[in-house]
Amino acid sequence: MPTQHFDLQSLNEMTSRYRAQLINSLSGFKSANLIGTCNAQGQTNLAIFSSIFHLGASPALVGFIMRPDSVSRHTLENIKLTGQYTINQVSEDFWRKAHQTSARYDGDESEFEHVGLTPEFIDDVTAPFVKESRIKYALTVKEITPIKLNNTLLVIGEITHIICESSAIKSDGYIDIESANTVAISGLDSYHSTTRLSRISYAKPHKEALDIPLHGPIE
Amino acid sequence: MPTQHFDLQSLNEMTSRYRAQLINSLSGFKSANLIGTCNAQGQTNLAIFSSIFHLGASPALVGFIMRPDSVSRHTLENIKLTGQYTINQVSEDFWRKAHQTSARYDGDESEFEHVGLTPEFIDDVTAPFVKESRIKYALTVKEITPIKLNNTLLVIGEITHIICESSAIKSDGYIDIESANTVAISGLDSYHSTTRLSRISYAKPHKEALDIPLHGPIE
Numbered sequence: 001m002p003t004q005h006f007d008l009q010s011l012n013e014m015t016s017r018y019r020a021q022l023i024n025s026l027s028g029f030k031s032a033n034l035i036g037t038c039n040a041q042g043q044t045n046l047a048i049f050s051s052i053f054h055l056g057a058s059p060a061l062v063g064f065i066m067r068p069d070s071v072s073r074h075t076l077e078n079i080k081l082t083g084q085y086t087i088n089q090v091s092e093d094f095w096r097k098a099h100q101t102s103a104r105y106d107g108d109e110s111e112f113e114h115v116g117l118t119p120e121f122i123d124d125v126t127a128p129f130v131k132e133s134r135i136k137y138a139l140t141v142k143e144i145t146p147i148k149l150n151n152t153l154l155v156i157g158e159i160t161h162i163i164c165e166s167s168a169i170k171s172d173g174y175i176d177i178e179s180a181n182t183v184a185i186s187g188l189d190s191y192h193s194t195t196r197l198s199r200i201s202y203a204k205p206h207k208e209a210l211d212i213p214l215h216g217p218i219e
Numbered sequence: 220m221p222t223q224h225f226d227l228q229s230l231n232e233m234t235s236r237y238r239a240q241l242i243n244s245l246s247g248f249k250s251a252n253l254i255g256t257c258n259a260q261g262q263t264n265l266a267i268f269s270s271i272f273h274l275g276a277s278p279a280l281v282g283f284i285m286r287p288d289s290v291s292r293h294t295l296e297n298i299k300l301t302g303q304y305t306i307n308q309v310s311e312d313f314w315r316k317a318h319q320t321s322a323r324y325d326g327d328e329s330e331f332e333h334v335g336l337t338p339e340f341i342d343d344v345t346a347p348f349v350k351e352s353r354i355k356y357a358l359t360v361k362e363i364t365p366i367k368l369n370n371t372l373l374v375i376g377e378i379t380h381i382i383c384e385s386s387a388i389k390s391d392g393y394i395d396i397e398s399a400n401t402v403a404i405s406g407l408d409s410y411h412s413t414t415r416l417s418r419i420s421y422a423k424p425h426k427e428a429l430d431i432p433l434h435g436p437i438e
């Protein structure tokens with residue numbers, strides 16, 4: 001199949017928009033999540049992020065990347081102020097509303113209201129959850145590390161509460177996020193639903209890994 | 220729909236295997252990529268990673284998380300030694316082979332040979348690409364940052380070469396990774412193909428974002 005080869009020089013000669021689309025496509029599929037926060041006055045904020053990633057299970061840490069000067073700067077300000085935020089998986093039922101949170105609304109406007117999603121609160125967590133989200137969790141910020149190479153920040157939080165549709169949780173702890181219609185993102189602006197190929201067992205040398213049935217007991 | 224609520228105490232009381240499955244499912248869909256490296260003797264190494272993420276387009280930076288003591292420690296040693304590595308998107312055609320690279324082979328054995336994938340080389344890059352991968356790129360390591368919270372490392376590289384199936388590249392630079400059958404991962408062991416919902420235009424306040432056609436000119 002014909003392939004295109006870009007070297008460093010051709011990368012440098014691209015327009016910044018072309019380059020942003022191209023480079024954003026290279027890492028593969030990305031997670032689609034909404035981060036919910038509130039400020040000192042209780043004003044809620046909601047912003048979509050495609051840069052949220054698993055960092056470790058013990059302690060339960062999740063990271064995300066942000067630009068301090070971006071449209072989602074209120075998210076950062078609120079996290080610094082309150083120490084708390086929620087992460088809410090985006091599903092097929094509301095992915096267009098989730099995308100719309102990336103519009104540049106004023107600081108005194110809540111994206112919840114503008115895009116038509118519902119804030120939801122639990123005890124001990126000041127940050128709002130998204131009621132419509134079927135898999136969501138609250139975090140306490142642990143570390144904000146500057147990445148000097150491109151002036152971004154790595155924000156790391158520890159999970160304190162998980163709220164998840166019971167039927168999606170399998171007997172070994174795996175959450176079937178596909179059954180909750182969680183979507184994936186590619187590039188800057190493409191949303192995707194998924195179809196499971198299979199779960200597959202831990203790989204061992206010189207042995208074929210076996211398919212793991214989704215239902216029933218797990219060996 | 221019935222939901223389950225885990226608080227910090229119930230998280231702490233879980234077995235480590237259950238907890239690993241649960242927490243790994245929370246961040247949403249993950250990218251599926253193979254990292255290719257070689258050592259000073261030219262011995263190739265190949266390892267699957269689900270923690271690779273976009274960090275920025277200008278400069279073109281990609282990050283990934285790893286544990287220094289994990290089965291993929293040879294990847295880290297080789298990156299430190301040679302400064303170079305490749306990232307290769309995993310497609311439906313070889314996802315089982317890609318998964319098999321996570322088996323604990325000895326340091327003098329090449330995963331390429333064991334799992335049945337083909338190393339491929341270009342000028343100026345000592346690290347091997349995966350011939351079977353349809354979207355792949357080479358990087359020079361820029362920074363290895365310890366994350367003290369859980370003794371992991373954030374490895375950041377700058378993209379120096381991109382090799383991509385021509386037909387997947389759209390007129391605005393977006394790469395249709397779905398058309399190249401790139402897969403997504405959820406949790407520790409579940410692989411998924413995707414179906415595009417839509418591309419959608421940049422969100423603006425009080426305006427509905429429009430679908431972007433995949434083919435033809437982009438406004």
